[in-house]
Structure formats: structure tokens, C-alpha cells
Amino acid sequence: MSQFNQGLTLFLSLLVEATPFLLLGVAFSSLLAILVDERKLVALTPKNPVLAAISGSLFGCLFPVCECGNVPVARRLLMQGAPSALAIGFLLAAPTVNPIVFWATWVAFRDQPSMVFWRVGLTILISVIIACVFSVQKDLRPFLQPAIARQLLPPEPEPALATASDSPLLTRGTYLLQSTGTVKLDQPLASTLDTAVLPTATWTIKAQAVLEMMLQEFRELGAVLVMGSAIAATVQVAIPREWILALGQGPITSILAMMLLAWVVSICSTVDSFFALSFASIFTSGSILAFLVFGPMIDLKNISLLLTTFKSRAVIYLFVLAAQLTFVFTLAVNLYTSW
Amino acid sequence: MKRTFPWPIALDALALLLWGLMILRYWWTGRLAVLLHPDYHWLAIGAGWLLLLMAVWRGAALLWSPKSLNTPHIALLPRRWSLAVLLAVAAFGIIYIPRPFTSDTALARGIADPVALTRSQPQRFARNTPPEERSLIDWIRLLNVYPEPDAYTDEPVNITGFVIHPPNWPEDYLMAARFVLTCCAADAYPVGLPVQLLGDRTEFAPDSWVNITGTMMTATVDGQRRLVIEPEEVLPVPEPKNPYEF
Numbered sequence: 131m132s133q134f135n136q137g138l139t140l141f142l143s144l145l146v147e148a149t150p151f152l153l154l155g156v157a158f159s160s161l162l163a164i165l166v167d168e169r170k171l172v173a174l175t176p177k178n179p180v181l182a183a184i185s186g187s188l189f190g191c192l193f194p195v196c197e198c199g200n201v202p203v204a205r206r207l208l209m210q211g212a213p214s215a216l217a218i219g220f221l222l223a224a225p226t227v228n229p230i231v232f233w234a235t236w237v238a239f240r241d242q243p244s245m246v247f248w249r250v251g252l253t254i255l256i257s258v259i260i261a262c263v264f265s266v267q268k269d270l271r272p273f274l275q276p277a278i279a280r281q282l283l284p285p286e287p288e289p290a291l292a293t294a295s296d297s298p299l300l301t302r303g304t305y306l307l308q309s310t311g312t313v314k315l316d317q318p319l320a321s322t323l324d325t326a327v328l329p330t331a332t333w334t335i336k337a338q339a340v341l342e343m344m345l346q347e348f349r350e351l352g353a354v355l356v357m358g359s360a361i362a363a364t365v366q367v368a369i370p371r372e373w374i375l376a377l378g379q380g381p382i383t384s385i386l387a388m389m390l391l392a393w394v395v396s397i398c399s400t401v402d403s404f405f406a407l408s409f410a411s412i413f414t415s416g417s418i419l420a421f422l423v424f425g426p427m428i429d430l431k432n433i434s435l436l437l438t439t440f441k442s443r444a445v446i447y448l449f450v451l452a453a454q455l456t457f458v459f460t461l462a463v464n465l466y467t468s469w
Numbered sequence: 470m471k472r473t474f475p476w477p478i479a480l481d482a483l484a485l486l487l488w489g490l491m492i493l494r495y496w497w498t499g500r501l502a503v504l505l506h507p508d509y510h511w512l513a514i515g516a517g518w519l520l521l522l523m524a525v526w527r528g529a530a531l532l533w534s535p536k537s538l539n540t541p542h543i544a545l546l547p548r549r550w551s552l553a554v555l556l557a558v559a560a561f562g563i564i565y566i567p568r569p570f571t572s573d574t575a576l577a578r579g580i581a582d583p584v585a586l587t588r589s590q591p592q593r594f595a596r597n598t599p600p601e602e603r604s605l606i607d608w609i610r611l612l613n614v615y616p617e618p619d620a621y622t623d624e625p626v627n628i629t630g631f632v633i634h635p636p637n638w639p640e641d642y643l644m645a646a647r648f649v650l651t652c653c654a655a656d657a658y659p660v661g662l663p664v665q666l667l668g669d670r671t672e673f674a675p676d677s678w679v680n681i682t683g684t685m686m687t688a689t690v691d692g693q694r695r696l697v698i699e700p701e702e703v704l705p706v707p708e709p710k711n712p713y714e715f
Contacts, residue, residue, distance in 0.1 A: 139503065139568060144653065145558070146504050147655070407652060
């Protein structure tokens with residue numbers, strides 16, 4: 131009984147601590163989806179692949195989105211002619227490299243502030259490396275889903291696309307459901323997007339749209355947060371401490387275990403530091419870092435999102451590269467730093 | 470034509486309302502202290518109010534324009550599932566009263582083992598504090614920096630903690646313990662000091678709270694040389710408003 135109560139206290143404390151950050155995350159991502167025009171950003175970014183990769187991975191500071199919000203933004207970046215390095219850098223780094231995640235990680239790891247810097251630094255490093263690898267492929271189209279690739283084909287922008295991008299940010303996330311379910315892939319993307327574009331954008335309508343988006347994201351991510359917290363609490367309470375100790379103290383096993391956990395739990399990056407916190411006393415620092423770096427890049431939840439934009443071959447490349455790099459770097463942290 | 474009742478909007482509003490109320494209720498009843506570090510209470514309370522406001526906004530749509538609901542969206546989880554999960558958790562959270570961790574938890578986390586003193590690096594050096602004003606965690610941090618128990622012999626002690634009966638210890642020993650929090654209950658870890666009683670420890674039930682005044686000494690407990698409190702007085706006290714130390 132006391133174990134049960136302990137589990138519930140853990141569960142509720144994770145929920146109550148994470149809810150403000152989740153709300154903040156969905157509020158910012160909804161607001162910025164309406165305020166920031168990424169076409170201008172694309173025009174400003176450098177064309178050199180390394181510089182583009184670096185700026186892509188820092189874009190997250192402008193779009194504080196977690197890993198569910200970044201796929202639609204990355205797709206829009208690609209469609210507006212961003213270099214592949216920029217889009218991939220953004221895709222991998224944005225969920226971690228943004229002010230809300232800084233703050234949440236800082237709050238969670240007040241005892242180990244270096245965790246924040248390691249997390250951000252390593253994420254940028256890995257994202258830039260993978261973005262550079264992808265930039266070797268000058269033409270990304272073979273990696274993209276046919277419907278998206280076709281949008282990249284025409285040398286001059288189609289009139290239909292232009293209408294859609296009049297207000298491209300209002301269409302955030304609207305395409306995915308249809309691309310996986312209801313819409314034929316040969317249908318022009320713009321006509322799909324058009325259905326969700328709001329006709330006039332007075333501020334009341336914009337505010338309504340922001341709130342609507344916040345609610346939708348909160349509903350979904352909140353449910354994922356509940357499940358993540360439940361898993362964290364159960365693991366802590368139900369699994370014998372000796373097992374966890376044996377797993378969590380090994381420099382290699384701990385990293386593999388936390389990466390697997392990150393992949394399965396799919397918890398939103400604005401709140402995953404609280405989840406990781408409940409393992410911080412037992413697991414090696416490198417493995418906690420692996421959880422915080424790898425989880426936001428690729429997890430079970432956003433693989434289905436990635437597949438709406440990329441072909442499975444590209445998703446596998448992303449996954450394998452991200453997993454290997456995270457493993458190697460965090461193992462180095464475990465073995466060669468005393469932190 | 471009779472308009473059908475817009476259940477999806479009503480349920481959204483209800484879920485937001487219950488979530489907001491759940492958080493605010495913990496605040497009103499003082500249970501937020503069981504879940505979070507006091508530095509972050511304002512965050513949770515702010516989120517609670519924001520959720521209530523969103524519930525009002527959503528509820529208003531019931532009266533005015535229920536049409537706006539039909540925006541398509543990424544569907545990772547079916548909408549009904551997410552709603553059901555949120556509603557169920559909020560309904561439960563409103564009824565359930567979270568309790569602080571108990572002696573079982575502390576024992577399961579290896580509190581009786583002197584090696585596992587604390588994982589936190591000392592934030593401040595408490596040596597300057599007069600011994601009788603040191604809290605339990607101050608003592609533990611001090612021990613972390615300078616572990617030799619003899620260094621503290623005869624120093625006065627005055628601490629409050631909950632009672633643990635470590636199974637391998639003699640019957641006249643108990644441990645006075647507290648959980649330490651840096652962020653929320655998820656990272657709570659227990660710290661404690663052994664107390665050598667004159668009588669039997671069954672007088673003080675596990676998980677009851679005591680205030681102990683006495684002096685420090687060194688003794689061997691369960692084969693380990695340790696810093697031990699020799700009490701002059703052990704007083705039962707009510708559970709503190711905030712059961713954790715920081």
C-alpha cells in the first residue's frame with residue numbers, strides 16, 4: 131500500500147511540475163506559428179551547409195516547439211526552399227535548443243546545472259553533424275514522400291503554393307492527418323493547406339486560432355505526459371531496486387537503457403527533464419544525458435510524424451545516425467569525465 | 470431543427486476545468502508542498518489559473534460558436550483517447566490526497582547504508598552555523614565534506630524527522646530521517662541519522678514525527694562506525710507543513 135501511495139505521489143508530482151512547462155510550450159509554439167514568417171528566415175540564412183546546419187539547429191530559439199511541432203515547421207522550411215542542412219538541423223535540434231527547454235532542464239537539474247549545457251551543446255553538435263551528412267545529398271527529393279517532393283520540383287513557385295503561404299503558419303499541423311489518412315497523395319498540397327487557412331486574419335481570429343491550437347496540443351501532449359509520468363512512477367516503484375542499480379550503474383548498459391526508454395516513452399521535450407530527474411540518482415550522468423539528447427530527436431511518437439514527410443529510408447538514416455552519435459558521445463562523457 | 474449538444478466542446482471545457490481545479494486544490498489544501506519544491510509553487514499555481522481561464526474560453530464556445538471545432542489536426546492519439554486520459558487523471562487527482570514518502574520508501578532507497586549519504590554537492594558549508602541550529606540535511610552535508618564522526622563529539626543537536634526502524638539495527642536504535650527535494654517529489658532522496666534510545670524503539674512508531682534534542686557521539690551500528698545522536702529528549706511532534714528539507 132505504501133508503495134502504491136509512493137507511486138501516486140511521484141506520478142502527481144511529475145504531472146504538477148510538468149504541466150506549467152507543457153502549457154508554456156504549447157502557448158509559445160502556437161503563438162509563434164502565427165507570428166513568425168519562416169520565408170523571411172529562409173531568405174536570410176547562409177547557403178554554406180555547415181553554417182546552414184548551425185543556424186538551423188539554433189532556429190529552435192525562435193520556434194520553441196517540441197518534437198511534435200517541429201516536423202510541420204521543418205517541412206514548411208523545406209518547401210520554401212531552405213537548404214537540406216538547415217531543415218535537418220532544425221528538425222533534430224529545435225525541440226531541445228529553445229528557451230523553454232533550457233528553463234525546464236535548469237529547474238529539474240538545479241543540483242547539476244552543467245546538465246543544461248551538456249544537453250544543449252551535445253544536441254547542437256549531433257544535429258550539425260547529421261545535417262552536414264544530409265547536405266551531401268544536394269537534392270533531398272528522393273528522401274521525401276512523393277507529395278512533398280513534388281512541391282519541391284517546380285523551378286518557379288506555383289500560384290497555388292503562393293496562396294497557401296500567404297499565411298503558411300496558420301496551417302500548422304493541418305496537413306498531417308490528411309496525408310496519412312484522408313487525402314490522396316497526388317492532390318496538390320496547396321489545396322489541402324487552403325482548407326485550413328483562415329480567410330481573414332483579424333486579431334480576434336488569430337487569438338482564437340492560438341487558443342484552439344494550444345488546446346489541441348495540450349490535449350494530445352497532456353495525454354502523452356500522463357502516460358510518461360505513469361511509466362516513470364511505475365518503474366521507480368515496481369521494479370526491484372537491485373535491477374535498476376545493476377542496469378543504471380554500468381556505463382554502457384545505463385546509456386542503452388535510457389535511450390530505449392527515451393524512444394519508447396516519447397515524452398515531450400519541454401517536460402522530459404522531469405521524467406529523467408526521477409532516474410538521476412541511480413543512473414549514470416551520461417545515460418541521463420543520452421535520454422535528454424536522443425529522446426527529442428527521434429522517438430516512437432515522432433517516427434510516425436517523420437514518415438509523413440520523409441521516406442522510411444531517410445528516417446532510418448536519421449535514427450541510426452542520431453542513436454550512434456548519442457551513444458558514442460555520452461559514453462565518452464561517462465568514461466572520460468568525472469561529471 | 471433541434472441542435473445537438475456539442476459534447477466535444479463540453480468535454481474539452483470539463484477536462485481543462487478539472488485539471489485546473491486539481492492543481493489549485495493541492496495549493497488550497499497545502500498539499501502542493503508534498504509534491505513540489507516551494508520555489509516552483511507559483512509555476513504550478515499559474516498553470517492552474519491558466520487552465521481555468523482556458524476552460525472558461527472553451528465553455529464560452531458552448532454558448533456562441535460551436536462550429537469552430539472542425540479544424541483538422543495531427544492525430545497521434547485519437548482525440549477521444551486523449552480526452553479520456555486527461556479526464557480520468559484529473560478526476561482521480563481531485564479526489565486523491567497525495568501523501569509524503571514513508572519509511573518503507575526510505576529503506577527501499579538504502580537509507581540505512583552510510584555510504585549513500587547524499588548525492589548533492591554541498592551548496593553552503595554549514596560549519597559556521599551553530600550546531601544546535603543545524604537541520605538534518607545540514608548535518609548530512611557536513612558529514613559529506615568531513616566524514617569523521619569523532620569530529621562532532623559532544624556537539625549539541627536539535628533536529629526534527631520521521632522515525633525509521635532499520636531492520637538490521639539493534640532494538641534501541643532508530644533513525645530520524647527526512648526526504649530532501651531539489652525540484653519535485655520525483656527526485657526526493659532520504660537522509661537520516663541514527664539515534665540511540667534509552668528504551669525500546671517500539672515506543673516511536675515508524676513514520677511518526679519526532680523532535681530530538683541531545684548531543685552527538687560516535688558508535689558502531691550494524692558493523693559501521695557512525696555519528697549517532699544521544700538524545701536528552703525525544704518528543705513526538707505533528708507532521709510539519711512541509712515534510713521535506715531542501
